[in-house]
Amino acid sequence: MTDKPTKVARPPAARALAKGAASQTRDEAPASNRATRAAERRAAIVDAAMEEFIARGFAATRLDDIAKRAGVAKGTIYLHFNDKESMFEELVRTVIVPVVTRLTTLPPPTGSVRDLVEAFASNFLKEVIGTRRGDLVRLIVAEGPRFPSVADFYYREVVSRGMAGMRALIELGIARGEIREKDLARYPQILIAPAMIAVIWQSLFARHAPLDAQDMLRVHLDLIFGERSTT
Amino acid sequence: MTDKPTKVARPPAARALAKGAASQTRDEAPASNRATRAAERRAAIVDAAMEEFIARGFAATRLDDIAKRAGVAKGTIYLHFNDKESMFEELVRTVIVPVVTRLTTLPPPTGSVRDLVEAFASNFLKEVIGTRRGDLVRLIVAEGPRFPSVADFYYREVVSRGMAGMRALIELGIARGEIREKDLARYPQILIAPAMIAVIWQSLFARHAPLDAQDMLRVHLDLIFGERSTT
DNA sequence: TGATTATGACTGACTAGTCAGTCATATATT
DNA sequence: AATATATGACTGACTAGTCAGTCATAATCA
Numbered sequence: 001m002t003d004k005p006t007k008v009a010r011p012p013a014a015r016a017l018a019k020g021a022a023s024q025t026r027d028e029a030p031a032s033n034r035a036t037r038a039a040e041r042r043a044a045i046v047d048a049a050m051e052e053f054i055a056r057g058f059a060a061t062r063l064d065d066i067a068k069r070a071g072v073a074k075g076t077i078y079l080h081f082n083d084k085e086s087m088f089e090e091l092v093r094t095v096i097v098p099v100v101t102r103l104t105t106l107p108p109p110t111g112s113v114r115d116l117v118e119a120f121a122s123n124f125l126k127e128v129i130g131t132r133r134g135d136l137v138r139l140i141v142a143e144g145p146r147f148p149s150v151a152d153f154y155y156r157e158v159v160s161r162g163m164a165g166m167r168a169l170i171e172l173g174i175a176r177g178e179i180r181e182k183d184l185a186r187y188p189q190i191l192i193a194p195a196m197i198a199v200i201w202q203s204l205f206a207r208h209a210p211l212d213a214q215d216m217l218r219v220h221l222d223l224i225f226g227e228r229s230t231t
Numbered sequence: 232m233t234d235k236p237t238k239v240a241r242p243p244a245a246r247a248l249a250k251g252a253a254s255q256t257r258d259e260a261p262a263s264n265r266a267t268r269a270a271e272r273r274a275a276i277v278d279a280a281m282e283e284f285i286a287r288g289f290a291a292t293r294l295d296d297i298a299k300r301a302g303v304a305k306g307t308i309y310l311h312f313n314d315k316e317s318m319f320e321e322l323v324r325t326v327i328v329p330v331v332t333r334l335t336t337l338p339p340p341t342g343s344v345r346d347l348v349e350a351f352a353s354n355f356l357k358e359v360i361g362t363r364r365g366d367l368v369r370l371i372v373a374e375g376p377r378f379p380s381v382a383d384f385y386y387r388e389v390v391s392r393g394m395a396g397m398r399a400l401i402e403l404g405i406a407r408g409e410i411r412e413k414d415l416a417r418y419p420q421i422l423i424a425p426a427m428i429a430v431i432w433q434s435l436f437a438r439h440a441p442l443d444a445q446d447m448l449r450v451h452l453d454l455i456f457g458e459r460s461t462t
Numbered sequence: 463t464g465a466t467t468a469t470g471a472c473t474g475a476c477t478a479g480t481c482a483g484t485c486a487t488a489t490a491t492t
Numbered sequence: 493a494a495t496a497t498a499t500g501a502c503t504g505a506c507t508a509g510t511c512a513g514t515c516a517t518a519a520t521c522a
Contacts, residue, residue: 057288057377060289078508079472141369141372142373154435181458186450189428190450204385208386209386209391219421220421295481
């Protein structure tokens with residue numbers, strides 16, 4: 001009755017293609033062809049999963065859809081991840097870490113504190129606000145309570161570091177007389193709040209009322225540092 | 232085989248209680264006992280649904296759980312709501328509207344603008360931050376993209392109103408010389424941002440680092456209005 | 463070098479379970 | 493009794509996770 005062993009007719013198209021295209025990229029690793037392709041697939045799965053999770057949230061995302069988007073069979077996902085939950089968790093780590101690294105690398109120890117903060121804001125604007133990464137932040141806010149491990153990770157790797165960095169900058173600004181409000185060092189959140197609001201705004205309300213995040217952040221800095229110091 | 236018609240032993244406790252307590256509130260309606268009880272049930276369902284949605288998000292929430300928590304059979308839910316989605320949407324409306332009404336009713340047209348804003352902040356602190364209502368805000372942020380109608384409603388009823396109110400206050404503050412930063416009127420978001428951050432913080436990071444929201448808001452107001460005006 | 467065997471990445475049909483929504487039946491109200 | 497409400501067992505659609513089998517590639521052999 002259930003004799004439908006439809007094993008036949010496997011389309012070997014992708015296979016053949018890959019073989020031809022990706023043989024022996026000996027640029028960076030002794031990586032056998034296999035390992036390379038496996039890494040590529042993992043990356044494809046991570047990308048696809050991020051899109052789907054951002055669009056639908058954790059619970060409503062179907063692994064079938066992730067697989068389809070990644071151009072992979074569902075079973076393949078389970079070669080890289082234990083289950084849906086750990087996939088989500090690893091995904092967040094995978095995507096967040098490089099961003100943090102890039103943002104916390106403050107390159108110019110030159111100029112005024114305001115310039116430093118402005119450079120950071122500009123970076124944040126470009127790297128996060130209005131990008132897929134911004135959506136990821138919203139996703140963490142959304143799913144955090146149901147994924148304590150994700151919230152923990154995010155607090156440890158992003159929030160606490162960002163807060164420490166901001167606090168240091170604020171204290172420097174106070175020491176140099178650029179910032180008047182001494183208590184600000186106790187609440188670096190205030191410095192970051194408008195940037196976070198901008199992230200959320202772009203996800204939720206951009207349709208209703210576009211927000212010029214750059215200009216808003218400038219006004220906010222004026223508030224903290226006093227009116228423009230004319231470079 | 233499936234003869235477990237366990238119709239027996241229905242616990243009529245809640246039933247009896249409600250019947251006894253709320254009979255004939257002819258204050259507002261020709262409400263028969265029935266209408267009253269129906270309203271109570273609806274309210275119970277809304278409460279239960281809010282708890283569940285906040286705890287699990289829309290997709291992961293089971294109607295069976297809502298029914299159980301509300302002390303009602305699943306079918307009863309469908310006497311009040313068309314389906315899960317419209318229940319969620321109506322729920323948000325039902326819960327949000329009274330809060331907005333309460334918050335936008337600025338009672339004291341006396342004193343300085345700072346006093347006005349402070350009164351508002353204090354209200355917000357008590358009514359929203361760290362409460363179930365705050366969680367609801369986080370839920371809207373979380374589910375908004377998947378429920379455009381909810382996001383629209385929230386923008387129309389809460390965000391745009393709040394922004395307009397804040398803008399008016401800011402302009403008044405500028406006119407009276409209490410606020411220096413003129414451009415602030417273009418971005419009332421800046422005024423509200425720390426309060427929103429506090430809401431999210433309490434949901435996500437309170438465990439890691441408790442936040443004294445009240446004090447933070449005070450510092451923020453100092454930033455905008457200048458140091459304390461000593462009442 | 464060319465042939466043979468071993469490996470393990472990959473597949474997708476399948477299982478077991480879940481849950482939104484329905485409706486025949488039971489209960490309460492008038 | 494007739495009507496309005498409420499119930500919860502049931503159904504069918506849907507999906508996370510599994511696993512026996514396939515096949516390109518790698519390793520070994522002749």
